[in-house]
Amino acid sequence: MKRGNKRRLPKGQRDLSLTTPDLVLLSLLTEEPMYGYLDGYLLARNRACDVADDLFEVGMPHRLGDDQHPTEIPSGRCLAVVDTFSRYKFKDSSLDVDVYVKPITEFYSKHPQYQAVPFPFLMEFLSDKKCSTADQLYQMALAGKLSVVR
Numbered sequence: 001m002k003r004g005n006k007r008r009l010p011k012g013q014r015d016l017s018l019t020t021p022d023l024v025l026l027s028l029l030t031e032e033p034m035y036g037y038l039d040g041y042l043l044a045r046n047r048a049c050d051v052a053d054d055l056f057e058v059g060m061p062h063r064l065g066d067d068q069h070p071t072e073i074p075s076g077r078c079l080a081v082v083d084t085f086s087r088y089k090f091k092d093s094s095l096d097v098d099v100y101v102k103p104i105t106e107f108y109s110k111h112p113q114y115q116a117v118p119f120p121f122l123m124e125f126l127s128d129k130k131c132s133t134a135d136q137l138y139q140m141a142l143a144g145k146l147s148v149v150r
Contacts, residue, residue, distance in 0.1 A: 034097040037123055038085055049078035083127035100126050106134035114141050116148040 052074035065071030070080060087099040104122050108115050111134075125131045125140050140146050 033119065034100055035095065037120055038097070041085065045082050049075045049082065052078045083129055086128055103132065103134045103137060107137045110134060111138055111141065114146065114148065117146045121146055
């Protein structure tokens with residue numbers, strides 16, 4: 001039986017190129033964990049900020065706040081400064097997270113040397129206050145802000 005022509009890589013190197021089917025699968029695999037990540041992040045953020053009411057300035061009067069003045073309540077101040085993920089949309093009564101899946105998939109496909117960066121690390125940079133594109137994620141990687149897990 002004759003073996004097909006396979007490209008040989010130097011010892012210790014792997015072929016990191018992704019095919020179109022790989023990219024489709026990556027996109028599908030990224031979408032489901034995205035729901036879990038967003039659920040977990042938002043729940044933890046809200047719970048942590050709620051605890052601020054029990055830990056700080058207990059028994060002190062606080063103004064609720066209005067359009068001209070931010071709230072003085074510790075949980076409200078906490079929620080005002082933590083990162084958010086609000087760019088998702090509702091489509092046909094389901095959550096559409098493509099705004100996060102697409103840049104991650106594009107980042108992994110354009111820059112295979114960073115495929116060992118776990119997607120939660122990428123999500124940290126896709127919050128509303130930071131990045132929104134694969135190119136911006138790549139700039140973070142070049143700046144050494146994304147850790148590769150080995």
